Amino acid sequence: MRRSRITPEREAELYAAVLDLLREVGYEALTMDAIAARTKSSKATLYRQWGSKPELIVRALRANKPVSIEDIDTGSLRGDLLESANRSDDCQMERDAALMRSLFHAIHENPELHQALRQLLIEPEITGLNELLRRAVERGEVAADNPALDYVIHMMVGGFVARDLIEDRTVDREFLRSYIDAVILPALGV
């Protein structure tokens, strides 16, 4: 066991510090030296335990549990979407947005990293969203052949990114609520 000498608490603490550093400086500028300094580890230990920077970051991402929306079921699509917007507090949204920003270029160069980000942050979101949408179709709220069904995730991502990029503000619950009512429900014909 390579990691046997580290306690789970110490490991969790180290991963949290790695993600904080990643949000601050971005993937490309993040060095093993900086990680060693921030986590008060030796570089030799980091390399011995995790092998490389991408491996360490992938592990840190895997230890970072995303907010789940899969159990939401309020009985209406609008209720489900608004409830999913309420699941993360504004601070959590800012932290997730910073994580995405920090990795956005790097994932194109590093398939393993892209895969980890996809599995950990993107796929649970898509699975949860598809479940809400499936039920809305079942209840007859949305037509099964509505072409916007394939693009709900695109609209959602757009809300997050454009707010950041254009308005220079992070998404918060209030924005998400008005975006859901102005854009997502009308596109779905609700």
Added chain:
Amino acid sequence: MRRSRITPEREAELYAAVLDLLREVGYEALTMDAIAARTKSSKATLYRQWGSKPELIVRALRANKPVSIEDIDTGSLRGDLLESANRSDDCQMERDAALMRSLFHAIHENPELHQALRQLLIEPEITGLNELLRRAVERGEVAADNPALDYVIHMMVGGFVARDLIEDRTVDREFLRSYIDAVILPALGV
């Protein structure tokens, strides 16, 4: 004149090389050494002429003319949006997407860079889009108080980014056409 010894052709060539390098490695990993090697300049020249990495990159961005959509006027909103999707070829879209990716984290740390990106790539897009939408409202195609009017740019950005992030494919004209019909026009009630 600091730049008097460089011909305009040489300057344009250098800026193009800087942007290529930026797309390849991202802002954080882009060094003045790499720029010097790629452009066959000395680092001393680069610093003398441009002062710093952010200044050089801002200049290079300013030299990169975006595709304009301001003159589009087909007589219908659908026609205008589809025409604007046709303005860039698929290759240009990929290049713009790569540029956005490379700068996405850096602009949060560097207000001057954010301002340049905003002025050069984002604001012309928003101005052009708002003009198309203004005419659609004038023609009675879209209600003046439709709340989705404020979020068309968010939906558009979502199409670009989510395609990249989730589907691992770059936006192309075909995708944009179906996205416009499935999402943007229905959200606007068209």
